[in-house]
Amino acid sequence: MSDDTLLDRRHRLLGAGAPLFYDRPLHLVKGEGARVWDSDGRVYLDAYNNVPHVGHCHPHVVEALADQAGRLNLSTRYLDERILDYGDALTATFADELSRVSLVCSGTEASELALRMARACTGNEGVIVTDFCYHGNSAVVAGLCTAFEMPEGIDPRVRTIRVPEADDDPAEAAAEVEAAIASMAEAGMKPAAIFFDTIFATEGMPAVPAGYVEQIVALTREAGGLYIADEVQPGLGRTGTGMWGHQLYDAVPDLVTLGKPLGNGHPLAAVVARPALIDDFANKAMYFNTFGGNPVSCAVGHAVLEVIEQEGLMENARKVGAYLHEGLLVLGNKHATIGAPRGRGFFTGVPFFADGDRERPAPDLTKAAVNTMRERGVLISRTGRHDHVLKIRPPMLFSAADADQLLAALDDTLDLLA
Amino acid sequence: MSDDTLLDRRHRLLGAGAPLFYDRPLHLVKGEGARVWDSDGRVYLDAYNNVPHVGHCHPHVVEALADQAGRLNLSTRYLDERILDYGDALTATFADELSRVSLVCSGTEASELALRMARACTGNEGVIVTDFCYHGNSAVVAGLCTAFEMPEGIDPRVRTIRVPEADDDPAEAAAEVEAAIASMAEAGMKPAAIFFDTIFATEGMPAVPAGYVEQIVALTREAGGLYIADEVQPGLGRTGTGMWGHQLYDAVPDLVTLGKPLGNGHPLAAVVARPALIDDFANKAMYFNTFGGNPVSCAVGHAVLEVIEQEGLMENARKVGAYLHEGLLVLGNKHATIGAPRGRGFFTGVPFFADGDRERPAPDLTKAAVNTMRERGVLISRTGRHDHVLKIRPPMLFSAADADQLLAALDDTLDLLA
Numbered sequence: 001m002s003d004d005t006l007l008d009r010r011h012r013l014l015g016a017g018a019p020l021f022y023d024r025p026l027h028l029v030k031g032e033g034a035r036v037w038d039s040d041g042r043v044y045l046d047a048y049n050n051v052p053h054v055g056h057c058h059p060h061v062v063e064a065l066a067d068q069a070g071r072l073n074l075s076t077r078y079l080d081e082r083i084l085d086y087g088d089a090l091t092a093t094f095a096d097e098l099s100r101v102s103l104v105c106s107g108t109e110a111s112e113l114a115l116r117m118a119r120a121c122t123g124n125e126g127v128i129v130t131d132f133c134y135h136g137n138s139a140v141v142a143g144l145c146t147a148f149e150m151p152e153g154i155d156p157r158v159r160t161i162r163v164p165e166a167d168d169d170p171a172e173a174a175a176e177v178e179a180a181i182a183s184m185a186e187a188g189m190k191p192a193a194i195f196f197d198t199i200f201a202t203e204g205m206p207a208v209p210a211g212y213v214e215q216i217v218a219l220t221r222e223a224g225g226l227y228i229a230d231e232v233q234p235g236l237g238r239t240g241t242g243m244w245g246h247q248l249y250d251a252v253p254d255l256v257t258l259g260k261p262l263g264n265g266h267p268l269a270a271v272v273a274r275p276a277l278i279d280d281f282a283n284k285a286m287y288f289n290t291f292g293g294n295p296v297s298c299a300v301g302h303a304v305l306e307v308i309e310q311e312g313l314m315e316n317a318r319k320v321g322a323y324l325h326e327g328l329l330v331l332g333n334k335h336a337t338i339g340a341p342r343g344r345g346f347f348t349g350v351p352f353f354a355d356g357d358r359e360r361p362a363p364d365l366t367k368a369a370v371n372t373m374r375e376r377g378v379l380i381s382r383t384g385r386h387d388h389v390l391k392i393r394p395p396m397l398f399s400a401a402d403a404d405q406l407l408a409a410l411d412d413t414l415d416l417l418a
Numbered sequence: 419m420s421d422d423t424l425l426d427r428r429h430r431l432l433g434a435g436a437p438l439f440y441d442r443p444l445h446l447v448k449g450e451g452a453r454v455w456d457s458d459g460r461v462y463l464d465a466y467n468n469v470p471h472v473g474h475c476h477p478h479v480v481e482a483l484a485d486q487a488g489r490l491n492l493s494t495r496y497l498d499e500r501i502l503d504y505g506d507a508l509t510a511t512f513a514d515e516l517s518r519v520s521l522v523c524s525g526t527e528a529s530e531l532a533l534r535m536a537r538a539c540t541g542n543e544g545v546i547v548t549d550f551c552y553h554g555n556s557a558v559v560a561g562l563c564t565a566f567e568m569p570e571g572i573d574p575r576v577r578t579i580r581v582p583e584a585d586d587d588p589a590e591a592a593a594e595v596e597a598a599i600a601s602m603a604e605a606g607m608k609p610a611a612i613f614f615d616t617i618f619a620t621e622g623m624p625a626v627p628a629g630y631v632e633q634i635v636a637l638t639r640e641a642g643g644l645y646i647a648d649e650v651q652p653g654l655g656r657t658g659t660g661m662w663g664h665q666l667y668d669a670v671p672d673l674v675t676l677g678k679p680l681g682n683g684h685p686l687a688a689v690v691a692r693p694a695l696i697d698d699f700a701n702k703a704m705y706f707n708t709f710g711g712n713p714v715s716c717a718v719g720h721a722v723l724e725v726i727e728q729e730g731l732m733e734n735a736r737k738v739g740a741y742l743h744e745g746l747l748v749l750g751n752k753h754a755t756i757g758a759p760r761g762r763g764f765f766t767g768v769p770f771f772a773d774g775d776r777e778r779p780a781p782d783l784t785k786a787a788v789n790t791m792r793e794r795g796v797l798i799s800r801t802g803r804h805d806h807v808l809k810i811r812p813p814m815l816f817s818a819a820d821a822d823q824l825l826a827a828l829d830d831t832l833d834l835l836a
Contacts, residue, residue: 001499003497006497006499006502007497009502009506010497010502012517013501013505013506013509013518013519014494014501014505014518014519014520014696015518015696015697016700017699017700017701018494018520018700019495019704019706020495020497025497026496026497027496027497027498028490028492028496028497028498029489029490030490031489031490031491031492036490049493051491051493051708051709052491056490056491056492057488057489057490062484062487062488065483065484066484066487069475069483069683069684070475070477071448071449071475072446072447072449072474072475073449073469073470073474073683073684074454074467074469074470074683075469076432076436076437077437077438077439078439078443078444079421079424079425079428079438079444079445079446080445080446081419083431083432084424084427084428084431087431087432088427091431099430099431100431100432100433102436105527105685105709106524106527106707106708106709107708108527108530108707109523109524109526109555109556112555112557113555115557116556116557116569119557119569120570137527137530137531137707138527138530138556138557138558139533139537139556139557139558140557140558142534142703149704150703151537151538151699151702151703152534152537152538259708260708264491265487265491265712266487266491266685266709267709267715278432278435279433279434281435281569282435283435285560285568285569286567286568287555289524289555290524290525290677291469291523291524291683291684291685293432294685296683296684297685
């Protein structure tokens with residue numbers, strides 16, 4: 001079937017508004033490791049997809065999925081060892097205080113549950129978020145989205161703080177939390193939580209000043225609010241220096257949301273929490289998640305943890321991520337259109353500028369680069385407030401040779417578009 | 419590992435508030451067809467679980483899952499035939515007007531999306547629900563839950579109507595919708611939607627008067643609201659007379675939510691909608707669901723539809739459901755403690771009464787019956803406002819011999835508890 005026919009059928013069935021990547025959409029049929037194949041048999045290096053975290057169709061994960069699906073798949077209203085084995089393995093990667101887990105199906109469900117817990121357990125309503133954030137697609141979570149305009153608008157219980165850059169004054173930046181709390185007080189509210197992605201991915205991956213995160217968490221806690229760490233993007237070793245992004249800072253969260261990469265594509269997500277919060281919420285709400293924590297999801301999640309460990313993927317993210325970073329710095333010196341890379345490990349952003357002017361983001365050029373890279377067999381995308389930052393976020397087994405391929409394609413692309 | 423040890427580990431990891439079935443929780447390790455096995459090798463007839471819709475671990479479904487998981491699993495931002503083939507097969511079971519689909523991961527996500535669409539597309543905020551309903555576990559959806567107390571309380575934008583019994587006056591019952599709309603108008607609101615489970619499962623499966631549903635839908639539409647049909651419980655042929663519960667009435671919904679049984683345990687759910695709503699919402703909101711509609715989920719969902727068709731499971735639900743209903747009527751004549759069965763097809767409720775008094779629900783007796791049945795190797799549960807209704811909702815391949823086993827165990831149990 002031709003791609004045009006597929007596109008027609010898709011528009012008829014899903015609507016023309018359902019988002020697709022690239023000017024020429026890709027019809028993919030196969031994935032393996034860090035590579036995917038289109039319907040014409042052409043191979044692409046996948047430097048974008050973090051959902052197939054340990055590599056596309058990893059055999060250990062697929063085997064665990066198929067094996068358990070053939071044995072039993074039921075809700076958590078029965079005793080099962082798999083959820084306990086997986087839960088133990090998962091919570092072992094967190095600080096001792098974070099010993100409880102509630103398994104759900106998506107990052108959105110994790111955000112919802114963490115927010116419901118924070119509000120029910122503190123008795124407060126306010127939520128502090130950052131000024132270009134995205135945490136999921138439900139109504140309440142859309143109501144605290146500052147990155148995209150939503151029909152719901154910003155929830156009146158939400159206050160926004162600006163995320164500082166490395167050379168900003170941390171005290172001045174933290175003062176925005178005090179202002180947010182004061183503004184809530186004027187409206188008769190207190191904060192239930194401060195909620196942010198621990199590497200500020202959608203915000204453009206700024207390297208925040210040392211001490212900043214610790215300070216905003218402390219200020220929120222003084223006012224009675226909890227710290228919810230969103231690990232959907234940085235989690236599972238992607239930073240290369242720890243399993244979770246919040247471990248970059250000296251503050252242990254109260255609630256942690258996990259999503260995308262947890263099941264290597266299988267719909268699995270979680271809230272990891274301090275025990276008192278789980279117990280308190282269970283007393284206050286009848287919460288049950290039909291699919292969350294079923295034995296198949298747990299077998300898959302556990303297999304993903306095993307592969308990360310056995311194949312040393314966190315160390316790979318650190319090593320190859322640093323190598324890629326070096327290469328991007330070299331390209332930045334050669335091409336005036338791109339700035340220094342941001343991020344760490346396997347989450348890298350490369351900003352594009354018009355005429356080499358660091359004050360002028362170049363979204364059109366970034367878009368052209370993404371499409372040119374796709375034609376040259378390398379898949380990436382873009383992000384940021386001005387859509388001018390290349391988003392490089394490969395599967396965790398991305399090798400130095402893969403990085404070389406990406407760098408060479410980007411070098412050619414920048415020459416071509418200069 | 420002993421069940422006590424499992425329970426200790428579970429309490430430590432998930433908290434003691436995570437719901438479990440039965441006084442003596444069941445440790446299950448295997449499922450096949452309508453049967454499950456515990457860790458001691460004991461076999462149970464599963465007359466409760468609707469999630470393994472076409473039978474536990476159905477080989478055709480497991481094969482589709484494993485096969486696709488080994489090929490490719492990515493988001494819908496790429497072209498893929500599987501979502502189109504599945505979407506076509508799924509929408510073919512609906513009226514022509516309902517030709518668009520948005521795939522998500524859980525019934526909660528489907529409820530969220532349908533409500534967001536209804537509010538964004540009508541510009542109205544009010545929602546009319548029934549007086550003992552449950553539609554999912556997010557904050558907004560908890561805010562319209564009338565079956566359980568939630569920490570959020572009932573959302574001020576929600577109005578509740580009482581669901582009538584077969585012999586109630588339909589005009590009087592429908593007048594509650596007019597009252598709800600009038601109450602919204604007093605608060606400066608209009609209805610965005612009326613939202614109900616089309617067999618009123620949590621409400622206790624009343625056989626509503628003829629014309630009632632058509633009337634409440636018409637009244638809501640006159641006031642500018644949409645009709646959202648919740649098919650999480652009745653869907654996929656369970657009523658035995660049609661694929662969807664709303665097909666029992668002469669009113670085509672605007673939005674339909676699908677959940678639990680869609681993926682036979684795999685986290686798959688959907689909103690089926692009129693095209694104008696999907697297009698309008700896409701213009702108003704950046705909605706994207708990372709896992710929703712991935713090729714593995716679509717392969718699984720398609721395999722479930724194929725099994726229902728190939729094995730004639732809808733007809734089986736009609737035939738064996740009617741046979742079971744007959745048998746329960748006979749038991750009702752023999753045992754004063756139970757009333758006439760309710761529901762249709764493979765969704766049956768049997769009310770328990772104290773001392774044969776139809777005005778006195780007997781929740782303790784119902785609970786005892788559920789636990790005794792479990793000890794006798796038959797799994798069921800209970801539901802309803804007073805927790806006094808046995809909930810019989812087996813996988814769709816439940817046979818007449820299975821029904822005989824259930825009836826014999828219930829007969830013995832009622833003798834024992836009399």
